[in-house]
Amino acid sequence: MENISKSIYQTKILDHVDMRLFAGEIVALMGANGTGKTVLMEILAGVVGCDEGKIFYEEYPVAISTPREARHLRIQYIPSHGGYMDLLTVFENLYFDNEGQFFIRAGKQKREAKELLEAFGLKLRLNRRYADLSMGKKKLVKVAAAVRVRPKILLMDEPMAYLKREERDILSKKLLEMKRSGTSILLTTHSIKMAKELADRGVILREGTVAASFEMGQYSEETIFSMVAGDLYRSMGKVEMLTGRKLRLEVKHLSGDGINGVNFCIQEGEILGILGLSGSGRTKIMDLLFGLKKRDTGKIYIDGKEIRIDSPSDAWKNRIAYVSNKQGQMGVIERMSVQENMILPAIKKVSYAGCISGKLSSYLADYYLRLLLSEAGEENPEFFTDYMNRPVEQLSLGYQQIVKLAQCLGTAPKILLLDHPTLGLDVKMKKKIYHLLRFFSSKGMSIMIVEDEIDEIITLCHRSIVLNNGKITGDELTGNTRLPGR
DSSP states (O other), rough: OEEEEEEEEEEEEEEEEEEOTTTTTTEEEEEOSSSSSSHHHHHHHTSSSOOOEEEEETEEOOOOOOOHHHHHTTEEEHHHHHHSSSSSSSHHHHHHSSSSSSSHHHHHHHHHHHHHHHHHTTTOOOTGGGSSSSSHHHHHHHHHHHHHHHEEEEEEESSSTOOOOHHHHHHHHHHEEEEEEEEEEEEEESOHHHHHHOOOOEEEEEEEEEEEEEEEGSSHHHHHHHHHHHHHHHHHOOOOOSSSSSEEEEEEEEEEEEEEEEEEEEEETEEEEEETTTSHHHHHHHHTTSSSOOOOEEEEETTEEOOOOHHHHHHHHHHHEOOOOOOTTSOOOOBBBBHHHHSSGGGGEEEEETOOOHHHHHHHHHHHHHHHHHHHOSGGGGGGGGTTSGGGGGGGGHHHHHHHHHHHHTOOOEEEEEETTTTTTHHHHHHHHHHHHHHHTTTOOOEEESOOHHHHHHHHSEEEEEHHHHHEEEEEEEEGOTTTTT
């Protein structure tokens, strides 16, 4: 790709970008949100056109103006979200692009589909609805569908997002197999560790231009991190330990949904991290505390008073808020506007006699969003005014997460539960989320965070607990926390 330029709404997204992809190599495309990584992929996949520039395929100039033309060149694109039909079955999604064949050879194709899914560790009924799958399984089905047509170039936007550890291992193995067979793979990622493990080369985009292109073995993770993020994390510093705070939340002998007799407590204004392997029960604890799952035994105390939580409504009444990373659960409704999403949890506050006050809704949403953007260090919060009446799906993942956090303020929570709050975000947006959580903590809000990255837990949390098979195996200050076996 030579001199690729693209503007959207008079904003320069890509500015004369050059990039090369050789046969049988994996290239990691890195950079902050908004630097043009996804747009560059979409141009190569024919999803959008470029304003300037040329594309050469096997040394010959080509025009790729539609996804069909890209597929004809055996270029397959897997976006981070969407791209498949939720109402269709797993089998139908695998063979949705039937290579121009009019008839379906059902018997042969079903045998092939089963073998293909088993190669990805998926034991799924072929007639199961795609919509009913987890985010991780959906992504593996997408990759399986791409592998089926034996692409020469595979484009993947954040391939590891939402995958469990075992699913990541399976996908990593498959990508390396495809590379050895000659497939060229271009992927975007915010995980430098994953890029180091998989990629041969790295390309860093900054403000729509190529800031660096290098062999992965040339630099350490720390050096690449600095190239992408500069001094962002180092400027955050570590949190100060809390002393003399009153007890905000106390959980005694909590059991249910695989959790076995868990005991822990959180002080006022404390940020508590929950570490553990996938399947250890980290998210299940939050589901029990928020009433999404039924607890078998256990007592919950807030400010020394025992409370009963059997549903999310009970949790809200006791000023507990939950931001989950599960699609369609406790998050935003993507097709609704930013303002509509903002007032959902606090709809009674903006209603009178059964009618929603547009003026009050606008004021409340604008106030909370400006407050959070200001505390997050957003240099120009005014730009968000144009987005208040637009669908949330038009925002980047990072700003969607800020909208979710702003939603919570409408319930004036004392306790905030967060499941992977920085998943899939670039380092700049992570820093904004960190600033917000420290702001909440400074105002006395107690926060529980499930997170995979130990460095992030150490940077952000006052204390952490380690979970293993539904039981707490460690409760330490974050500076001393160690996972079992490390």
